[in-house]
Amino acid sequence: MEAISNFLITWTSxxxxxxxxxxxFLGIYIGAIPGLSVTMAVSILISxxxxxEVYNALALMVGVFMGGVYGGSRTAILLNIPGAPSAIATAxxxxxxxxxxxxxxxxxxxxxxxxxxxxxxIIILSIAAPNISEFALTFQPxxxxxxxxxxxxxxxxxxxxxxxxxxxAGAFGMLIGTVGLDPLTAEERFTFGVVELWNGINPVAxxxxxxxxxEALMQLHHLDKQAIKQKLDKIIPSWGDxxxxxxxxxxTSTIGTIIGALPGTGGDIAALISYxxxxxTTKKPEVSFGQGAKEGLIAPESANxxxxxGAYIPMLTLGIPGDAVTAVFIGALFIHGLNPGPLLLIERPxxxxxxxxxxxLANIFVLIFGLTGIKIFSKIVECPKGLLIPMIFMLxxxxxxxxxxxxxxxWWMIAFGVLGYFMKLYGFQVGPVILGxxxxxLVDENWRRAIISERESLPDFFANLxxxxxxxxxxxxIVLAVVTQTPLMKLIKRKG
Amino acid sequence: xxHSQHATVKPGEVLFGFLLVAFSLFLFWQSYEIAGFSALxxxxxxxxxxxxxxxxxxxxxxxxxxxLPKQEGAFFSVDIMPKIVAVTLAxxxxxxxxxxxxxxxxxxxxxxxASIRYLHRSSWQRTLLLSTMILVIIYVVFRLIFxxxxxEGIVPEREIMAWFEDLFKSxxxx
Numbered sequence: 106m107e108a109i110s111n112f113l114i115t116w117t118s119x120x121x122x123x124x125x126x127x128x129x130f131l132g133i134y135i136g137a138i139p140g141l142s143v144t145m146a147v148s149i150l151i152s153x154x155x156x157x158e159v160y161n162a163l164a165l166m167v168g169v170f171m172g173g174v175y176g177g178s179r180t181a182i183l184l185n186i187p188g189a190p191s192a193i194a195t196a197x198x199x200x201x202x203x204x205x206x207x208x209x210x211x212x213x214x215x216x217x218x219x220x221x222x223x224x225x226x227i228i229i230l231s232i233a234a235p236n237i238s239e240f241a242l243t244f245q246p247x248x249x250x251x252x253x254x255x256x257x258x259x260x261x262x263x264x265x266x267x268x269x270x271x272x273x274a275g276a277f278g279m280l281i282g283t284v285g286l287d288p289l290t291a292e293e294r295f296t297f298g299v300v301e302l303w304n305g306i307n308p309v310a311x312x313x314x315x316x317x318x319x320e321a322l323m324q325l326h327h328l329d330k331q332a333i334k335q336k337l338d339k340i341i342p343s344w345g346d347x348x349x350x351x352x353x354x355x356x357t358s359t360i361g362t363i364i365g366a367l368p369g370t371g372g373d374i375a376a377l378i379s380y381x382x383x384x385x386t387t388k389k390p391e392v393s394f395g396q397g398a399k400e401g402l403i404a405p406e407s408a409n410x411x412x413x414x415g416a417y418i419p420m421l422t423l424g425i426p427g428d429a430v431t432a433v434f435i436g437a438l439f440i441h442g443l444n445p446g447p448l449l450l451i452e453r454p455x456x457x458x459x460x461x462x463x464x465x466l467a468n469i470f471v472l473i474f475g476l477t478g479i480k481i482f483s484k485i486v487e488c489p490k491g492l493l494i495p496m497i498f499m500l501x502x503x504x505x506x507x508x509x510x511x512x513x514x515x516w517w518m519i520a521f522g523v524l525g526y527f528m529k530l531y532g533f534q535v536g537p538v539i540l541g542x543x544x545x546x547l548v549d550e551n552w553r554r555a556i557i558s559e560r561e562s563l564p565d566f567f568a569n570l571x572x573x574x575x576x577x578x579x580x581x582x583i584v585l586a587v588v589t590q591t592p593l594m595k596l597i598k599r600k601g
Numbered sequence: 602x603x604h605s606q607h608a609t610v611k612p613g614e615v616l617f618g619f620l621l622v623a624f625s626l627f628l629f630w631q632s633y634e635i636a637g638f639s640a641l642x643x644x645x646x647x648x649x650x651x652x653x654x655x656x657x658x659x660x661x662x663x664x665x666x667x668x669l670p671k672q673e674g675a676f677f678s679v680d681i682m683p684k685i686v687a688v689t690l691a692x693x694x695x696x697x698x699x700x701x702x703x704x705x706x707x708x709x710x711x712x713x714x715a716s717i718r719y720l721h722r723s724s725w726q727r728t729l730l731l732s733t734m735i736l737v738i739i740y741v742v743f744r745l746i747f748x749x750x751x752x753e754g755i756v757p758e759r760e761i762m763a764w765f766e767d768l769f770k771s772x773x774x775x
Contacts, residue, residue, distance in 0.1 A: 491721030
C-alpha cells in the first residue's frame with residue numbers, strides 16, 4: 106500500500122507533475138537538437154537545482170533524461186544526425202524511411218516503441234531492484250571496489266578508441282576525485298597548500314566543462330553544416346503496425362534493459378546490440394536493413410528507452426553508474442544528500458517508489474509530447490549553431506558559477522572544458538573521467554576498508570577474494586576486460 | 602566503429618601525449634608525497650595506484666603515437682585549433698575574467714553580441730536584438746525564477762529592481 110502511495114507522489118502533486126512534464130518536454134528538444142546532449146543538460150541543471158527540494162529537482166531531471174533519450178531519434182530520422190549517441194542506430198533505417206517520404210510514420214512508430222521500451226525497463230527495474238539491493242547487502246568492501254573499477258573500465262573499453270586511453274581517462278578522473286581532505290584521515294591530498302582546495306574540485310564543474318563546454322567547442326568545427334528538411338505528414342501510427350512489431354519491441358526492450366543495467370554500458374550500446382539482434386532474427390523484412398526497415402528502427406528505439414530503467418538498477422541498488430548520464434545523476438543524488446547504494450532502498454523506500462512512479466509518468470509524457478507539436482518541433486530544431494553555441498557557453502558559465510557562487514568553479518569548468526576538447530580530438534573519451542570522479546571515493550574507501558580488514562596483507566586479501574564466488578566473478582570480468590584488449594589477444598583472435 | 606584505432610597521428614598529438622606523460626609523472630610524485638609507500642591503507646595508496654596507471658597508460662599512448670605516420674595535409678591551425686575555436690575561447694576567457702568585477706548583465710551582453718556576431722554572422726541590428734532576447738530569457742529564468750545569484754559588478758542591479766518594484770507599487774495604488 107505504502108509503495109503505491111509513494112509511486113503516486115509525482116502524480117498527485119501539481120508541482121511535481123508540472124516539473125516532470127516540463128522536464129520531458131525540454132528533454133525531447135534537448136535530445137533532438139544536435140549539439141545539446143542530455144548529459145550536458147543534466148550537468149548544467151544540477152547546479153541550478155541543488156538548492157531545490159529533492160523531489161522537485163529529481164522530477165525535472167528524470168523528465169529530461171527520459172525525454173532526451175527519446176528525442177535523439179527525431180533528428181536521426183529527419184536529418185540523419187543522431188541527436189544523442191543512443192540514436193546512432195536509429196539513423197541507420199530511420200533516415201532512409203524519411204527519404205522515402207515516411208518521416209511521419211517513422212517518428213510515430215519510434216515514439217510508441219520508445220514508450221513500450223520505457224515501460225519494460227521500468228517494470229524490470231521495480232522487480233529487480235529490491236532483490237538486487239537485498240543481495241548487495243552481502244557485498245564486501247572489496248566487491249564494491251571491484252564494481253567501481255569495473256564500471257570505469259567498461260565505459261573506457263566500450264566507448265573509446267582504445268582501452269589504454271580509457272584507462273588513462275578513468276585513472277585521471279579518480280585522481281581528480283581524491284583532491285581535497287581525505288574523508289577518513291583529513292590528510293591533505295593534492296591541495297598544494299591552497300585552503301580552497303580542501304573541499305576538492307567540484308564534480309559538477311568538471312562535468313559542465315567536459316560535457317558542455319568541450320562539446321560546444323567541438324561543434325565549432327562544423328558550424329556551417331546545413332541540414333536537409335524533410336516533409337512531415339501524419340505521425341500517429343496505425344494499430345496494425347503497432348501490433349505487428351510489438352513482439353520485436355518487447356524482445357529488444359528486455360535486451361536493452363539488461364544491457365542498460367550492466368555497469369559501463371548505456372543506451373548507445375543497448376541500441377546497437379538490439380539493432381544487430383533484429384537484423385539477425387528478422388527472416389524476411391519488407392524492406393532490407395539499412396534501406397528503411399521498420400524493424401531496424403523499432404529495435405534500437407525500444408532498447409535505448411528500456412536502458413533508462415535498466416541503468417537505474419545498479420545506480421540505485423549499488424551506487425554504481427552505468428554510463429556518463431547516470432554518473433551525472435549519481436552526482437545529483439549525492440548533492441541532495443542521498444547515498445545511492447543497497448541501503449537507499451531500505452532507509453528511503455519512498456525515494457525508490459517515487460522514482461519508479463516518476464519514470465512511468467515521464468514515459469507517459471514522452472508519448473503525449475512525442476505525438477504532438479511536430480510543426481513547432483521542426484522549427485526549433487533548425488536553430489542555427491551560431492546562436493546555439495553562445496547560449497551553451499553562457500549556460501555553462503552561469504551553471505558553474507551557481508554551484509557555489511564562486512568564480513573559481515568557472516575557472517575549473519573552463520580548464521576542464523579545454524582539456525576535454527583536446528582529449529576528444531585526440532581520441533580520449535571523457536565519460537570515464539566523470540565516472541572516475543564520481544566513483545573515486547567509493548573505490549578509495551572500500552579499498553582501504555578491505556585491506557585494513559585483512560590486516561594490510563595482500564596475500565590474505567587475494568586468498569579471501571578467491572574464496573567468495575561473487576568476488577571471483579567480478580575479478581574475472583575485470584581481468585577479461587583488460588586481457589581481451591591486449592595486443593597478444595588481438596593477435597590470437599586474428600589467427601583464429 | 603567502436604574500436605577504430607586511428608591509423609595516423611593528428612597534428613600536435615605527439616606533443617599532447619608527452620605532456621600527458623609529464624603531467625602523470627608529476628601527479629605520481631605528488632601522490633608519493635602524501636604518505637610515501639608507508640602502508641597499503643594510507644591516504645596516499647589509492648592516488649599512487651591511480652597515478653601509476655596514468656603514467657603507464659600515457660607512456661603506452663605516447664609510444665604508439667611515435668610509431669604512427671603523420672596525417673597528410675593536416676595542420677594544427679586548421680584541424681585542431683582553427684581560428685574560430687581560438688577566437689571563441691579568447692572571448693570566453695575575457696568574459697570569465699571580467700565577469701566578477703564588471704557584473705553579469707554587462708559582460709553577458711557584450712559576450713553575446715561578440716559571439717553571435719562572430720559565429721552567426723548576422724547584421725548588427727539582428728545581433729543586438731537576439732542578444733537582448735537571450736539575455737532577458739536567461740536573466741528571468743535563472744536570476745528571477747531559479748534564484749541563482751549572479752555577480753552584480755558595477756551595475757546597481759538591486760537599486761534598479763527596487764525602482765521597478767516601486768514603480769509597479771505606485772502604479773498599483775494610483
